Amino acid sequence: MAEHGVISEKPAAPAREQWSGQVGFIFAAIGSAVGLGNIWRFPGVAYENGGGAFLIPYLVALLSAGIPILLLDYAIGHRFRGSAPLAFRRAAGKAGERIGWFQVMICVFIAIYYTAVIAWAASFFVFSFDLRWGEDPAGFFVGDYLQVAEAPITFDFVPGVLIPLVVFWALALAILASGVAKGLEKCNVVFIPLLVLAFLALVVGALLLPGSLDGLNALFTPDLAALANPSVWIAAYGQVFFSLSIAFGIMVTYSSYRRRRSNLSGPGLVVAFGNSSFELLAGIGVFATLGYFAHQQNIAIADIEGLTGVGLAFMTFPAVVSAMPMSQLFGMLFFGCLVLAGLTSLLSILEVVVSAVMDKFELSRAQVVWGLGGALAIVSILLFSTTSGLTALDTIDNWANNVGIVASAVLVCVVVLWVRRRGRELSSHISLISTFRVGPVWRFLVTVLSPIVITIMLVQVVIALVTDGYGGYPAWYLLVFGWGSVAVMVVVAFVLTGVPWRRDPDDFGAWPDHAGNVRETTRGGRR
Template identity: 50%
Template sequence: MSTPSSLKGGPAAPKKRETFSSRKLFILSAVGSAVGLGNIWRFPYVAYENGGGAFLIPYLVAILCAGIPLLFLDYAVGHRYRGSAPLAYRRLNRKAEMIGWWQVLICFIIAIYYAAIIAWAAMYCWFSINKAWDNNADGAGAFFQGDFLKVAEGAGVSFEYVPNIFVPMLAVWLITVIIMVAGVNKGIARANAVFMPLLIVMFLILVIQSVFLPGAAEGLNAFFTPNFEALLNPGVWAAAFGHIFFSLSVAFGIMITYSSYMKRKSDLTGAGYTVAFANSSFELLAGIGVFAALGFMAHNTNAAVGDVASGGIGLAFIAFPTIVSNAPLGSLIGVLFFGSLVFAGLTSLISILEVIVAAFQDKLGWNRKAATLVVTIPVALISLVLFPTTTGLYLLDTMDAFVNQFGILAAALVSVIVVGAGLGALPKLAKHLNRFSSVKVGTGWRVLVGGIAPAALGYMLINEIQTKLSEQYSGYPAWFNGIFGWGMAGLLIVGALLLSLIPWSRSSKVSDPEFEGYQKAVERDEVPETSGKEY
């Protein structure tokens, strides 16, 4: 197989890009990103509220018709154009760069509050040993909001700091920055190679212990008993699609960035299926463990499972502490559950920050260490200023709700419309996927990405806009939602436009004859795997 003369060391020899040293490390890192807090505290409740066992039908449809196709889209963009989200979109088309920066800023918002939740979970690992919440006569909920978070009476911005939150948050940021500075292989891949096996082992032990609790069968019956009438409700299908978009970490830059670190001859679709079904398997495992524990809680309080079931922060920091206080070996259950939240959160936080670091590294031509420190230290400082305070919970709740709905959903909708209908790039990206993959994609994939995905995203986005406009979110003051909700979502778009105007470093090789020549050679399969010449 010959190599074009333009690639024999002359002007077309591209710069070396960091790559995962093996396919296994990429998959571990991608699964580490996908498996986050939402898998543990969101999926079980979403499934229970939307038909129980019957929810698995729209859930599976959503995975196959939207989740995996969009995952393949991210892989194709990142792997073909060998860059962070802004660089990859810029190489796809100059006008698309802004989408990449929109995704970067979404990750910025998520990162600043995600660290707070990891810190809460770390503290609750410690609290589980002595069941500290039992000291509050009003229960685990009063302990969480009062003794622990010291939540202010109303939503606002306070600089009254809570040491019990600030110290563990600082520790979370120090650990994360060290991992990020070490780079893709020595930092991110090694961290995931340690954290993910620990997470799986801990959660397996938790599930085994939970299913033998008194009342566990009642909880599992509530979780799995199908309500097929729910399938006639469009909201149930929207819930399935919405959960999959967030669960698989698609459409906000993470998988584009990670796939840009894959070796040139990588099985893209094979890796995608592995990541998607590993993520779903963990969610199902989480559902079993959580509802077995909730069944025990219902049995212990002579209540129905529906009366004690909850999701999100309420499940993690109110329901589970109650379970820990009453279950045999409850302290062990608490350490395993909250330890799992810590590890799942850390692997996701690392992937979120990598989107930001890689973008500025590409844009400005900085080395890894400089880009990491310049990016992560300001992000950490903003996080440590806003969230270890008595109003941190209000800020987190509002920013999380609006960045998910009017950040991730909106950016995903715009990206699939621009890439599919606007630029007509799906045939080219399908060809790239098929060049390196064991499972080929065809017209069906293009229809799903260009038709089904935008229809589902558009439906959910319109619903969210109508809901948020009809009432003040969580009853918070209009000014608060206006600044930290609507205002924040709008600033993401403005910031993305401004960042796209900054000139690119020459070392990025954004769009020049070298890069184009290299890509054409790749398409002709004329670049040897051992050439080392990769963007």
């Protein structure tokens, strides 16, 4: 537009927020990867799939799929400098943007129930002071605390859940509003060391108890015959896949906040092996404690009910804690660790949503955090502080993780690597700025092996859900809250992709080429 005979230039794109340095990024990425699943999922999955023998397929899965796809997420976010929808738009056009918004919607659904679990853990941290769950922790959790109703949908609010849920939404939004460096990074730099120290104290205390070695023997004694079972290998790939926070926008978003000449491969290994190390530590701590409980009750480990998930955390473990010396201390450590692990993961999940809306609509961080974040908080409170909250949480969690995230990973590989053939460009990008190069082997893993394994996982899950249902819930309920959740993710992804960008998404400034020269990068990142 001309003014006084001078053609005004298009304003430069606003500077993207950045981590203060590599250490801050690593802490944040580890904080995202180390979540509730590390503590309550890995030990049970390993125990049920060959014990010590499970570590073999787990390591194979980590090296052949986990780390390669983690680096793929890093490369896409860092190379194309944006949130998930923006980065995928630059990498693969409108089809890519739809994948990005699909990942954002996965995070929306996970965030609204994940906060509820953190609220439960905070409540049980307080309950640990007087062991309020009494002699029947399962009955206390389902009946006295959650007040679970038989009806699948109710609007009866539970004050004991409502209050901590409001508190943690307010805390999470306040941290996000402070920004990437001052909010996310500072919290992770404090919370992750505190989490590790607290869990180490829990593990050391558990190992000193009689019967702890029996628990470790139950976990790590290898059942080599299990290696011949394909489902064990699928379980290993599933565990690695879900525990690294890949394929639903988190690592794409986090890597977009790194400086342009930042090492990608080195920190990727640190994050991946740091996450796996914590999983092993969790396995040792949980099963050493279960070994003591079995010793006290004179039963076998296999006879203990609830070895994974919500059942382990809020039904089995309180019973174990009550039987331990220094019960209050052990309870505080365990549930405090759940709160810290959950909160750092929640922040990363919400940041995917915040970053995407900021990029698309050019809104300020405060506007998105308090506006959209406040709306999500209201939905979360309405759904999960009621007497039917546990049923909704269980259903949405299963579909978001086992269908949504897995389908997202398949779509990324197909659209970005097969259709748009970005594999060579992304491997060159990693090699240009990182401590070690990735080449044909990495491209084979992310383009061929990982998509095949992930597709098999997805097909198995979908067939099981269609034929067997889930959790004994009514078919109509699963259709609405399960398949309906995925349908909403897809529809919203298409709708938001159709909304015009406030600024040309293909114009994202200068980038050093493979010779180190700076050239303008436009039109979807093509140089």
